[in-house]
Amino acid sequence: MTFEIQANDKASNARAGKIVTDHGVIETPIFMPVGTVASVKAVHFHELKEDIKAQIILGNTYHLFLRPGIDTLERAGGLHKFEGWDKPILTDSGGFQVFSLSEQRKITEEGAVFRSHIDGSKHLFTAERAVDIQRSIGADIIMAFDECTPGTADYNYAKKSMEMTHRWLQRGITHFNNTEPKYGYNQTYFPIVQGCVYTDLRKISAEFIASQNCDGNAIGGLAVGEPTEKMYEMIEVVNEILPKDKPRYLMGVGTPQNILEGIERGVDMFDCVMPTRNGRNGMLFTSQGIMNMKNLKWKNDFSPLDEFGTSYVDSAYSKAYLRHLFISKEYLALQIASIHNLAFYLWLVGEARKHIFAGDFSSWKKGMLEQVGRRL
RNA sequence: GGGCAGUUACCAAAGUGGCCAACUGGGGCUGACUGUAACUCAGCUGUCUUUCGACUUCGGAGGUUCGAAUCCUUCACUGCCCA
Numbered sequence: 142m143t144f145e146i147q148a149n150d151k152a153s154n155a156r157a158g159k160i161v162t163d164h165g166v167i168e169t170p171i172f173m174p175v176g177t178v179a180s181v182k183a184v185h186f187h188e189l190k191e192d193i194k195a196q197i198i199l200g201n202t203y204h205l206f207l208r209p210g211i212d213t214l215e216r217a218g219g220l221h222k223f224e225g226w227d228k229p230i231l232t233d234s235g236g237f238q239v240f241s242l243s244e245q246r247k248i249t250e251e252g253a254v255f256r257s258h259i260d261g262s263k264h265l266f267t268a269e270r271a272v273d274i275q276r277s278i279g280a281d282i283i284m285a286f287d288e289c290t291p292g293t294a295d296y297n298y299a300k301k302s303m304e305m306t307h308r309w310l311q312r313g314i315t316h317f318n319n320t321e322p323k324y325g326y327n328q329t330y331f332p333i334v335q336g337c338v339y340t341d342l343r344k345i346s347a348e349f350i351a352s353q354n355c356d357g358n359a360i361g362g363l364a365v366g367e368p369t370e371k372m373y374e375m376i377e378v379v380n381e382i383l384p385k386d387k388p389r390y391l392m393g394v395g396t397p398q399n400i401l402e403g404i405e406r407g408v409d410m411f412d413c414v415m416p417t418r419n420g421r422n423g424m425l426f427t428s429q430g431i432m433n434m435k436n437l438k439w440k441n442d443f444s445p446l447d448e449f450g451t452s453y454v455d456s457a458y459s460k461a462y463l464r465h466l467f468i469s470k471e472y473l474a475l476q477i478a479s480i481h482n483l484a485f486y487l488w489l490v491g492e493a494r495k496h497i498f499a500g501d502f503s504s505w506k507k508g509m510l511e512q513v514g515r516r517l
Numbered sequence: 518g519g520g521c522a523g524u525u526a527c528c529a530a531a532g533u534g535g536c537c538a539a540c541u542g543g544g545g546c547u548g549a550c551u552g553u554a555a556c557u558c559a560g561c562u563g564u565c566u567u568u569c570g571a572c573u574u575c576g577g578a579g580g581u582u583c584g585a586a587u588c589c590u591u592c593a594c595u596g597c598c599c600a
Contacts, residue, residue, distance in 0.1 A: 168548085173552095178553085182553080199552075231552095233552045237552040238554095240552090241553075245554095257554095287552095303535095308545090333552090362552095364552090365551080365552095394552085395551045413553070414550085414552085414555090415550080415551050417553080418542095418556095421556050422550065424549090424550080435546090436547080437545085475556055
């Protein structure tokens with residue numbers, strides 16, 4: 142994997158670049174749709190590629206390990222072949238599940254023991270195991286196994302957790318270097334900065350992560366309960382330290398506003414379930430603001446779903462029709478909303494990229510922020 | 518014509534003397550959702566009020582009672598059965 146910066150914004154830390162993987166090029170800044178269980182929920186891969194124009198998608202180690210399982214993925218020849226996606230894939234390590242499934246896991250120095258949410262069976266995830274599974278999945282970019290601490294963690298817990306994440310990282314890197322890709326193309330390993338909302342911890346973590354000299358670096362443990370301003374502050378602190386010539390990936394973020402703020406602070410890659418999950422729950426993100434499609438006000442509004450939208454669903458369907466589909470609990474509603482939201486997110490980062498090249502990112506961002514935050 | 522059962526908020530349906538503005542579903546309105554255990558979750562859904570609370574309700578009218586959605590009388594309507 143290689144990364145090349147193609148343009149820097151004049152008034153901010155925003156940059157535009159190009160990541161090259163064996164499955165193709167990723168133009169940054171980029172948003173990566175989340176396809177946890179070998180599926181971007183409610184969206185065909187055809188639409189993902191042709192209409193939404195996704196350049197890279199995610200998969201999840203924990204979920205894919207439970208179903209369909211490693212054996213099936215290996216027999217399929219890896220996740221790309223299994224799901225029919227020939228562009229880049231990034232897999233999360235299961236670190237987020239340490240946070241989101243905190244009720245049914247136990248953390249030790251060795252790793253985390255999960256009780257499966259599917260059948261209750263116990264599974265030990267370690268730094269090494271996460272590498273092995275991600276080798277079997279065959280993602281282009283694989284993530285270190287970390288503990289994603291909640292934004293409300295106290296200092297001592299955050300410090301101990303961060304230090305353990307660092308030890309896990311060294312074990313993971315060693316194991317990564319001692320193992321080979323399984324399907325004939327290269328994989329690269331991204332470490333993850335932790336440290337919760339504590340500036341000194343974030344600095345220590347960023348310095349440690351930078352010293353590992355990986356191809357790219359991730360910022361984790363944000364947008365997990367801390368105030369948004371704190372998140373922005375932590376991004377600034379960390380990006381001061383993370384190498385400029387490596388892609389920076391802000392994990393799990395976020396709203397359109399979060400993404401623009403992240404780009405301005407020098408982040409290159411984002412992923413988030415919001416466009417798909419919120420879409421399925423009836424919320425549309427548009428360049429003009431946020432719409433709750435279940436609201437009465439759309440009942441007889443036959444105007445296009447999004448007159449400024451770039452996806453075919455934006456002109457093919459009306460607001461009134463999509464509202465009807467949601468109210469009627471029709472599956473098509475989930476598809477249309479998910480396609481629209483993902484297309485919007487990809488459009489948004491694409492526009493950001495253009496304005497970085499043009500050198501007027503910050504002024505463009507200011508106007509866009511006001512628009513996307515409106516409630517329609 | 519006779520007998521029986523029933524009539525509760527937008528719909529369905531509990532409640533059979535005070536703890537009832539009235540259980541529960543559905544529907545409706547609004548909100549939440551950030552490396553996906555999520556087509557999920559939460560609040561509201563008689564009127565007025567920010568809250569406390571006040572007021573008007575359980576087919577209509579009248580009555581019994583300190584007190585009625587609940588008991589009595591009567592009228593109206595609906596369903597089933599017998600002629």
